[in-house]
Amino acid sequence: MTRDKKLIIGNWKMNLGVQESSLYVHKLAEKVQIHRNVEVVLAPTMLTLQTLSLQVNFRQFKLAAQNFYWRDSGAFTGEVSATQLRGIVQYGIIGHSERRHVFHETDKDTRAKVQAAIRNGIRPVLCIGETANERAIGETDDILYDQLIGGLANVTSEELNEVVIAYEPVWAIGNGHSASPLDVKTAVRAIRHNLKHLYGAKASEAVQILYGGSVTEHNAADYLELSDVDGFLLGGSSLDAKVFSEIVEKAHKSKN
Numbered sequence: 001m002t003r004d005k006k007l008i009i010g011n012w013k014m015n016l017g018v019q020e021s022s023l024y025v026h027k028l029a030e031k032v033q034i035h036r037n038v039e040v041v042l043a044p045t046m047l048t049l050q051t052l053s054l055q056v057n058f059r060q061f062k063l064a065a066q067n068f069y070w071r072d073s074g075a076f077t078g079e080v081s082a083t084q085l086r087g088i089v090q091y092g093i094i095g096h097s098e099r100r101h102v103f104h105e106t107d108k109d110t111r112a113k114v115q116a117a118i119r120n121g122i123r124p125v126l127c128i129g130e131t132a133n134e135r136a137i138g139e140t141d142d143i144l145y146d147q148l149i150g151g152l153a154n155v156t157s158e159e160l161n162e163v164v165i166a167y168e169p170v171w172a173i174g175n176g177h178s179a180s181p182l183d184v185k186t187a188v189r190a191i192r193h194n195l196k197h198l199y200g201a202k203a204s205e206a207v208q209i210l211y212g213g214s215v216t217e218h219n220a221a222d223y224l225e226l227s228d229v230d231g232f233l234l235g236g237s238s239l240d241a242k243v244f245s246e247i248v249e250k251a252h253k254s255k256n
């Protein structure tokens, strides 16, 4: 994947059942335009992924798992592996703040999941971001660095091309308090700088970096103006077909 395409991922979290998801995708399919310069990805619950994989036009929507386990198979009751998701999803979200903070996932877990995704031909979307407290005490840069190298530790520069990074400040998620474009610019610059340090200029320039945190149809254009921002990971805005399609249109029209 190159950075010529904007990437818009809608994370539905634990919302919509099987039938509701199917109806919603039907509605989205009528509203969301297909554009060559935008890749639109839906991340429904695990339960609905297979049904939706049979329903969606893959030219219009790709699918993402919100989570998965890092082992490929075995005695892991209740888990679903990247191997099982292969062929159903094209992306896998890893290290979302809710996974880190509600389910206590560590950088060791994110690293294993990034590896599992790559091994199974699924593009990992590694989410990183600081809490309000970490920001207040000046630790943002350290947290972003630690979570980045924590997740990418075993990724080669060739594999890096498949990785997407989502900058998601925890304090901006799901509450309407989006980060300012300046905060996003500073953080995303720092992430790309860290990638350059780890992988060199060419590989780091090719990585898609998304912003996530209370993005709406009203503020999306402000972030899309930032040359380092390649799209969005959307929570709340992905559950409203009109809002979601408007954000896709803004990405299509963005000059970057």
Ligand code: PEP
Residues within 6 Å of the ligand: 011, 096, 168, 172, 173, 174, 175, 176, 212, 213, 214, 215, 233, 234, 235, 236, 237
């Ligand atoms: C998210 O959950 O990744 C997210 C960005 O949520 P919201 O858009 O609702 O802030």
